[in-house]
Amino acid sequence: MSTREPLTDAQVDQALAALAGWARTGSGAQAAIEKTFRFADYAATIAFVNAVAAVAEALDHHPDLGVHWGRVVVRYNTHSASAVTALDIESARRVDALRP
Numbered sequence: 001m002s003t004r005e006p007l008t009d010a011q012v013d014q015a016l017a018a019l020a021g022w023a024r025t026g027s028g029a030q031a032a033i034e035k036t037f038r039f040a041d042y043a044a045t046i047a048f049v050n051a052v053a054a055v056a057e058a059l060d061h062h063p064d065l066g067v068h069w070g071r072v073v074v075r076y077n078t079h080s081a082s083a084v085t086a087l088d089i090e091s092a093r094r095v096d097a098l099r100p
Protein backbone atom coordinates (compact mmCIF):
# COMPACT_ATOMS: atom_id res chain seq x y z
CA MET A 1 0.00 0.00 0.00
CA SER A 2 1.26 3.48 -0.86
CA THR A 3 2.38 5.64 2.03
CA ARG A 4 0.02 8.35 0.77
CA GLU A 5 -3.13 6.21 1.08
CA PRO A 6 -5.72 7.37 3.64
CA LEU A 7 -5.65 5.76 7.07
CA THR A 8 -8.86 5.27 9.01
CA ASP A 9 -9.27 7.18 12.29
CA ALA A 10 -8.74 3.88 14.14
CA GLN A 11 -5.51 3.20 12.24
CA VAL A 12 -4.26 6.70 13.02
CA ASP A 13 -5.05 6.31 16.72
CA GLN A 14 -3.32 2.95 16.81
CA ALA A 15 -0.17 4.40 15.20
CA LEU A 16 -0.19 7.39 17.57
CA ALA A 17 -0.27 5.10 20.61
CA ALA A 18 3.48 4.63 19.96
CA LEU A 19 4.19 8.36 19.52
CA ALA A 20 4.25 10.40 22.75
CA GLY A 21 2.50 13.75 22.61
CA TRP A 22 0.91 13.37 19.18
CA ALA A 23 -2.87 13.53 18.96
CA ARG A 24 -5.39 13.26 16.17
CA THR A 25 -7.52 16.34 15.55
CA GLY A 26 -10.66 16.01 13.46
CA SER A 27 -11.69 12.84 11.69
CA GLY A 28 -12.10 11.46 8.19
CA ALA A 29 -11.23 14.07 5.57
CA GLN A 30 -10.61 16.63 8.36
CA ALA A 31 -8.19 14.43 10.28
CA ALA A 32 -4.68 15.64 11.11
CA ILE A 33 -2.05 14.81 13.70
CA GLU A 34 -0.58 17.45 15.94
CA LYS A 35 2.05 17.92 18.65
CA THR A 36 3.27 20.96 20.59
CA PHE A 37 7.01 21.25 21.28
CA ARG A 38 8.37 23.66 23.90
CA PHE A 39 11.72 25.46 24.05
CA ALA A 40 13.65 27.61 26.49
CA ASP A 41 14.11 30.55 24.15
CA TYR A 42 13.37 31.90 20.68
CA ALA A 43 16.68 30.79 19.14
CA ALA A 44 16.04 27.17 20.13
CA THR A 45 12.49 27.50 18.80
CA ILE A 46 13.69 28.65 15.39
CA ALA A 47 16.49 26.08 15.25
CA PHE A 48 13.83 23.39 15.70
CA VAL A 49 11.66 24.94 12.97
CA ASN A 50 14.62 24.83 10.58
CA ALA A 51 15.31 21.19 11.45
CA VAL A 52 11.65 20.32 10.85
CA ALA A 53 11.84 22.11 7.50
CA ALA A 54 14.84 19.98 6.53
CA VAL A 55 12.91 16.80 7.39
CA ALA A 56 9.98 18.10 5.34
CA GLU A 57 12.13 18.76 2.31
CA ALA A 58 13.84 15.37 2.61
CA LEU A 59 10.48 13.58 2.65
CA ASP A 60 8.77 16.01 0.25
CA HIS A 61 6.06 16.23 2.88
CA HIS A 62 5.40 19.49 4.67
CA PRO A 63 3.65 20.20 7.98
CA ASP A 64 1.70 23.26 8.98
CA LEU A 65 3.78 25.01 11.63
CA GLY A 66 2.56 27.35 14.35
CA VAL A 67 5.63 29.26 15.54
CA HIS A 68 5.49 31.10 18.84
CA TRP A 69 8.03 32.21 21.45
CA GLY A 70 9.20 28.95 23.01
CA ARG A 71 6.54 26.83 21.37
CA VAL A 72 6.02 25.17 17.98
CA VAL A 73 2.83 23.40 16.95
CA VAL A 74 3.55 20.80 14.25
CA ARG A 75 0.53 19.58 12.31
CA TYR A 76 0.54 16.96 9.57
CA ASN A 77 -1.98 15.66 7.12
CA THR A 78 -1.65 14.66 3.49
CA HIS A 79 -3.26 17.29 1.30
CA SER A 80 -3.39 15.09 -1.80
CA ALA A 81 -5.28 12.38 0.14
CA SER A 82 -7.38 14.69 2.35
CA ALA A 83 -6.42 12.33 5.14
CA VAL A 84 -3.74 11.23 7.56
CA THR A 85 -1.44 8.72 5.87
CA ALA A 86 1.55 6.56 6.77
CA LEU A 87 3.74 9.38 5.49
CA ASP A 88 2.34 11.69 8.17
CA ILE A 89 3.11 9.08 10.82
CA GLU A 90 6.66 8.60 9.50
CA SER A 91 7.12 12.39 9.44
CA ALA A 92 6.01 12.60 13.07
CA ARG A 93 8.58 9.92 14.01
CA ARG A 94 11.34 11.84 12.25
CA VAL A 95 10.36 15.10 13.94
CA ASP A 96 10.37 13.38 17.34
CA ALA A 97 13.86 12.06 16.57
CA LEU A 98 15.14 15.66 16.28
CA ARG A 99 14.71 16.04 20.04
CA PRO A 100 17.02 14.31 22.51
Ligand SMILES: C[C@H](O)[C@H](O)[C@H]1CNC2=NC(N)=NC(=O)C2=N1
Nearest residue numbers: 060061062063077078079080081
Ligand atom coordinates in the same frame (compact mmCIF):
# COMPACT_ATOMS: atom_id res chain seq x y z
C1 LIG B 1 4.60 17.99 -5.58
C2 LIG B 1 4.75 17.58 -4.15
O1 LIG B 1 5.21 16.25 -4.07
C3 LIG B 1 3.45 17.67 -3.39
O2 LIG B 1 2.88 18.94 -3.56
C4 LIG B 1 3.63 17.37 -1.93
C5 LIG B 1 4.44 18.39 -1.18
N1 LIG B 1 4.22 18.36 0.25
C6 LIG B 1 3.08 17.90 0.76
N2 LIG B 1 2.83 17.98 2.06
C7 LIG B 1 1.70 17.56 2.60
N3 LIG B 1 1.51 17.68 3.91
N4 LIG B 1 0.74 17.00 1.84
C8 LIG B 1 0.88 16.84 0.52
O3 LIG B 1 -0.01 16.31 -0.16
C9 LIG B 1 2.10 17.29 -0.07
N5 LIG B 1 2.33 17.16 -1.35
